[in-house]
Amino acid sequence: MRFVSAEQVARRAGVSRSAVSRTFTPGASVSPATREKVMHAAQELGYHVNDLARGVLNNQSRLVGIVATRPEVGFRAHLTAALSKVLIKRGNVPILINTGQTEEELVAAQKMLIGHRAEATIILSGSPPASFFELARRNGQPVVMIGRSEPDADHVRAGNSEASQQAALAFLAAGRRRFAFAGSHSATPAILERETAFVAAVEAAGFTVRVARGRDSDYDSGVVAARQLMADREDLPDAVFCANDLIAFGLMDVMRLEAGLAVPDDLAVIGFDDVPEAAWLNYRLTTFRQDPDVMARRAVELLERRLANPDAEPDVERVIPLIVYRDSFRGKM
Structure with a gap:
């Protein structure tokens, strides 16, 4: 499988490779005529910027790890989906790390978490061991916990x-x-x-x-x-x-x-x-x-505050659930 390269775009547009790079770099200097030729060539070829390579060069992967045990079950599945949507809207690439339930699976998940140099980690409720939090913290990753408690971390907690x-x-x-x-x-x-x-x-x-x-x-x-x-x-x-x-x-x-x-x-x-x-x-x-959408937004807000101020005291967002009355119990407060 071969992706369209910036070099191919440069040849199609009749410009230099660096002109292509500047065109796709926010704030970089490039003439309107050059920009128009590059964008036209990119559209014809179906070119997209290699964000992974750019992130490696800038030491900023934009990856955010979502760590969960059995993420397919119940509310965690809906929360994982909500987090993915909010992170993508923010410009992040969510990477779901299923911790598994055996020692071998846990070790593999931990290697994945750190090996991809994630920008931050969000750990969901359930049973991911505390070692995931410690590993992320030792590597300088901001960590947000949802539905559980660890010292020196930001938290989203239900009431x-x-x-x-x-x-x-x-x-x-x-x-x-x-x-x-x-x-x-x-x-x-x-x-x-x-x-x-x-x-x-x-x-x-x-x-x-x-x-x-x-x-x-x-x-x-x-x-x-x-x-x-x-x-x-x-x-x-x-x-x-x-x-x-x-x-x-x-x-x-x-x-x-x-x-x-x-x-x-x-x-x-x-x-x-x-x-x-x-x-x-x-x-x-x-x-x-x-509400998984509310909890996801609160988690990403905590993440943004932590990235902006790494030395701030740990913060807690508390979300109080509201009762929804249906037929299994009709009493009212």
């Missing part, structure tokens, strides 16, 4: 505690009294925060919370959590707060199909994220909306 407390109060106000939380053993910071805040709010009102967990934060974990809660058929919950929407989908399907419960009459369910499937007719899930 997990506020939303979880609101879910508990909404269930209590609706007269629900048998509470459960459906989470996962992945124990990401966001899920731990949601579980802790929900349990604390319910216990402060004088009630207890049964906690059920699957292995990961996905549909299958919702299935596992539901079957754990069904183990005692005499004490089925009447209100479940789920760590995310995917868990809620699995739990609702099992509770309806295997336990014979009606949602929301027998069982009220609230999720977290508001992925598009939450509005599907089979679920109509009441959930807390995290």
